[in-house]
Amino acid sequence: MTLSVIYILWLRQIKRYFRSKARIVGSLGQPLLFLLAFGFGFGPIFQKAGQGNYIQFLTPGIIAMSILFTAVFSGIEIIWDRQFGFLKETLVAPVSRLEIMLGRTLGGATVATLQGVIVFVLSLFVGFHIYSLIALPFAFIFMFFMALLFTALGTAIASVLKDMQGFQLIMNFLIMPIFFLSGALFPLDGLPKVIEVIVRCNPLSYGIDALRAALSGVAHFGLLNDSIFLFVGVVVLLFAGSFLFSKIEA
Amino acid sequence: MNIIEVKNLTKRFGDFVAVDNISFTVEKGEVFAFLGPNGAGKTTSIRMMTTLLAPSEGEIILNGINPQKDQAAARKSFGIVFQDPSVGEELTAYENMEFHGVLYKVPKEVRRKRIEELLKIVELWDRKNHLVKTFSGGMRRRLEIARGLLHHPKILFLDEPTLGLDPQTRNHIWSYIMNLNNVEQITIFFTTHYMGEAQDIASKVVIIDRGKIVATGTPSELMKKTSADSLEKAFLALTGATIREEEASPVDHLRMGRKMYHR
Ligand SMILES: Nc1ncnc2c1ncn2[C@@H]1O[C@H](COP(=O)(O)OP(=O)(O)OP(=O)(O)O)[C@@H](O)[C@H]1O
Ligand SMILES: [Mg+2]
Numbered sequence: 001m002t003l004s005v006i007y008i009l010w011l012r013q014i015k016r017y018f019r020s021k022a023r024i025v026g027s028l029g030q031p032l033l034f035l036l037a038f039g040f041g042f043g044p045i046f047q048k049a050g051q052g053n054y055i056q057f058l059t060p061g062i063i064a065m066s067i068l069f070t071a072v073f074s075g076i077e078i079i080w081d082r083q084f085g086f087l088k089e090t091l092v093a094p095v096s097r098l099e100i101m102l103g104r105t106l107g108g109a110t111v112a113t114l115q116g117v118i119v120f121v122l123s124l125f126v127g128f129h130i131y132s133l134i135a136l137p138f139a140f141i142f143m144f145f146m147a148l149l150f151t152a153l154g155t156a157i158a159s160v161l162k163d164m165q166g167f168q169l170i171m172n173f174l175i176m177p178i179f180f181l182s183g184a185l186f187p188l189d190g191l192p193k194v195i196e197v198i199v200r201c202n203p204l205s206y207g208i209d210a211l212r213a214a215l216s217g218v219a220h221f222g223l224l225n226d227s228i229f230l231f232v233g234v235v236v237l238l239f240a241g242s243f244l245f246s247k248i249e250a
Numbered sequence: 251m252n253i254i255e256v257k258n259l260t261k262r263f264g265d266f267v268a269v270d271n272i273s274f275t276v277e278k279g280e281v282f283a284f285l286g287p288n289g290a291g292k293t294t295s296i297r298m299m300t301t302l303l304a305p306s307e308g309e310i311i312l313n314g315i316n317p318q319k320d321q322a323a324a325r326k327s328f329g330i331v332f333q334d335p336s337v338g339e340e341l342t343a344y345e346n347m348e349f350h351g352v353l354y355k356v357p358k359e360v361r362r363k364r365i366e367e368l369l370k371i372v373e374l375w376d377r378k379n380h381l382v383k384t385f386s387g388g389m390r391r392r393l394e395i396a397r398g399l400l401h402h403p404k405i406l407f408l409d410e411p412t413l414g415l416d417p418q419t420r421n422h423i424w425s426y427i428m429n430l431n432n433v434e435q436i437t438i439f440f441t442t443h444y445m446g447e448a449q450d451i452a453s454k455v456v457i458i459d460r461g462k463i464v465a466t467g468t469p470s471e472l473m474k475k476t477s478a479d480s481l482e483k484a485f486l487a488l489t490g491a492t493i494r495e496e497e498a499s500p501v502d503h504l505r506m507g508r509k510m511y512h513r
Contacts, residue, residue: 008352016340019381085336092300093353094325249303 005095009103010110013074017111024115031066031119035059035126038185051187059123060211061184064146067116068204071147072175074108075154075241078248079164087248097246105151105241112147113140120215131217139214142230146207149234152241159244178204188220203233252311253278253405253437254299259308261294268294270461271308276454278404281431281438283452283469285445285485287494291461292441293333296409299439300330313404329354331398333409333441335390337382343369343393344378347400354401361400368396371422388414395423402430408440412447420444424451445482455481459489 017024039055046054081087090100117140120128130136157170181195182204191199199205210226213219219226254276261269269291276282286292297303299310301321310317317324337346344365351361369375372392382390395411406427412420428451430436442448448455449469457465457472465472465488469481476487 002355004352004355008349012338012341012345012349015345019340084339085332085334086338088302088332088334089336089338089350090353092302092325092328092330093350094322094355095353096322 001099002095005099006103006106009090009100010107013104013107013111016077017114024118027066027070027115028118028122030069031062032122034065035062035119035123039126055123055127056129056216057187057212058185059120059126059128060215061182061208062123063116063119063143064182064204064208064211065179065184066119067112067143067146067207068150068175068179070115071108071112071150072154072157074111075105075151075156076158076161076167076170077108078104078155078158078245079161079167082248083163091248097248098242101155101242101245105148105155105238108151108154109144109147112151113144116143116147128215130215135214135217139211142207142210142214142226145230145234146204146211149203149207149230149237152234152237155241156237156244159241159248178202181205183208183220203229203237206230206233251278252276253280253313254282254439255309255311256295256299257309259295259298259310260306261291261298261303262306267461269298269305272458272461272463273308274456274463274466276437276439278437279431279435281428281451281453282440283448283455284439284441284458285448285455286441286458287489289460289494290458292458293409295458296330296407296439296441300328300407301325327403328405328407329398329401329403330407331395331409331411333413335394337390337393337397339383340381342379342381343374343385346382346393347397350397350400356401364400368399371426372396372419388416388419391415392419392423399426399430402434402436405437405439406430408438410441410443412442412444420447445480445485449481457485457488464488 035055035058039058043054046052046057051057078087120139161167161170181198182202183199184204188196188199188205206221206226206229209219209221210223210230213223213226221229252275256275257273259269259272260267272295284292284295294303298305299312299317301317301324304318312324313327315324315327338349341349347365347369348361351365356364366375369378372395374389374393374396377385377389382393385393391414398406398408398411408427412423415423424447427438431438452469455465455467455469455472456463465475467475472484472488473479473481476484478484478487
């Protein structure tokens with residue numbers, strides 16, 4: 001394990017992110033829209049149902065959403081690197097696949113965390129209030145873990161897909177369901193059994209719950225459960241991603 | 251001493267046999283030209299030798315190592331300039347070099363010195379801080395070659411390194427490579443469609459056609475055998491004058507795209 005190798009792979013992901021300003025701005029549009037449209041649109045109903053302030057509830061979910069999309073996308077960028085040929089350059093180098101995977105994944109996770117932090121800052125202007133300054137650092141840690149988990153998922157997907165043609169399928173049948181069936185948008189009490197089961201199998205549910213605990217001071221599963229499931233998810237997906245990535249032929 | 255040994259190497263893609271039971275050896279320090287018409291199987295063979303593709307059958311020994319069994323050790327022994335594009339578009343020329351140098355663990359001092367030397371040779375030093383996506387096809391190619399020469403491996407694979415480059419650059423690059431070969435005993439394994447290049451610098455030539463080896467020898471031996479006065483004529487005599495039509499795969503389309511670009 002060579003740190004300089006992991007570092008240079010990490011650095012490349014970071015540079016790539018900061019050099020595509022259009023992408024940064026573009027990927028802020030969606031979370032902002034969700035925050036405004038849902039936040040203010042459903043706010044009154046939410047309030048009437050006795051659930052309190054919806055922006056307060058929704059913001060952690062939207063932060064998680066932007067982390068989810070950015071992270072999966074960073075992982076999936078391997079497909080582009082394969083098509084543009086840059087992947088070969090790393091695959092024939094005398095470095096292990098694990099180093100390559102770790103460097104890239106840490107880079108992608110850093111980028112996704114940054115994106116989450118930007119959305120968090122924006123939400124403060126929309127009316128979101130953090131409940132405690134002391135808990136704030138924990139929010140960033142949970143964001144990073146979510147980012148790590150979903151970048152690894154993206155890597156795993158990219159290692160299996162041959163080109164971008166399968167991307168739409170993955171978006172509609174995996175990423176969208178992960179987002180919508182996670183408790184990002186609605187509270188998890190009193191759900192139909194099927195939905196409840198799916199939500200409980202979804203790692204994002206625990207990420208959002210943890211984030212909500214750190215930012216708004218409320219948790220559905222409890223912070224300990226959240227942390228355990230999130231951690232296990234990260235470990236499992238890092239292994240799965242490394243394994244699948246080690247099988248890539250360029 | 252043989253630094254490369256290839257025995258009965260075969261690669262099938264479905265029913266199609268791209269490389270058909272080829273065997274050859276390359277001696278340490280040799281300048282070895284691997285020639286053949288389009289679609290002959292040159293790149294496929296190189297991909298198998300450089301751990302990017304698993305052979306269907308046969309055995310490869312690189313520097314005493316079997317690249318299928320011990321990929322990590324094999325990767326330490328060679329460097330490669332790919333036929334297809336392989337630079338990072340959103341990095342600068344310098345960053346691409348730096349990235350390569352770190353991956354190959356070239357010590358910092360040596361790295362700095364060589365990057366400057368090589369970028370000057372390929373005349374990209376003035377553009378070192380420009381993003382590669384703003385480069386012309388020929389400039390990208392020059393960067394890829396410079397990058398391939400940054401670390402000094404035992405074996406250097408060059409897959410059509412000079413494709414699309416002007417004669418001045420080609421001369422500079424070949425003389426730099428020949429110097430590396432002389433001074434550091436680096437074995438050069440290259441492919442090219444410029445027969446003149448092969449005639450001038452190769453100490454051994456293998457000609458492959460439709461996946462099979464059709465001739466082996468020094469350029470002068472091959473010329474003698476076919477009573478030709480140039481390697482180009484010998485090549486045509488050995489492989490026939492018809493143009494290879496092949497069902498182009500998407501990869502080939504990409505390659506064709508690149509070739510057209512360079513015209
Ligand atoms: N991944 C693949 N799937 C199917 N066929 C392939 C694949 N890669 C290569 N081929 C086929 O194998 C044959 C040999 O290809 P290869 O790239 O090795 O040729 P080459 O000798 O390098 O040709 P060129 O001079 O055009 O670069 C071609 O017919 C090509 O279409
Ligand atoms: Mg080729």
